[in-house]
Amino acid sequence: MSWPIAIVFIVLIVAVGKVLAAKYRAQAGIIEDKQGNQHWVGKGGDPEAQREIENLRERIKVLERIATEGNSLDARETKRIAAEIEALRDKQAD
Structure with a gap:
């Protein structure tokens, strides 16, 4: 060689x-x-960031539900969705 x-x-x-x-x-x-x-930059590197991501995912699910239900919401349904959004805000504050 x-x-x-x-x-x-x-x-x-x-x-x-x-x-x-x-x-x-x-x-x-x-x-x-x-x-x-x-x-x-592996998974689970920052627990606070992971918690924030989970909160944002939950909020997105609620917003998707609101968007897909359209304009045919009655008063009870509107109050239920508002309560869910408030629950998510309270959960984030904890």
Whole structure:
């Protein structure tokens, strides 16, 4: 084996290693910024942010229900939806 072929193989092995390392870091939730610093952004990293996301998801569900029910709401239904929205606001304040 000549030395140019050996160099090509070495470069190929290093490139494949870097690609695999990046793949495994991404699966673990680790990203790298432009300066090469690694940051963990995996699931469950910030419990306060996760709680806020869950509250927002609940609010979106209520808003979707309001949007899909249309204009044919009676007074009881309107009060029920308003109570649900208020309950979500109270839940967020806790």
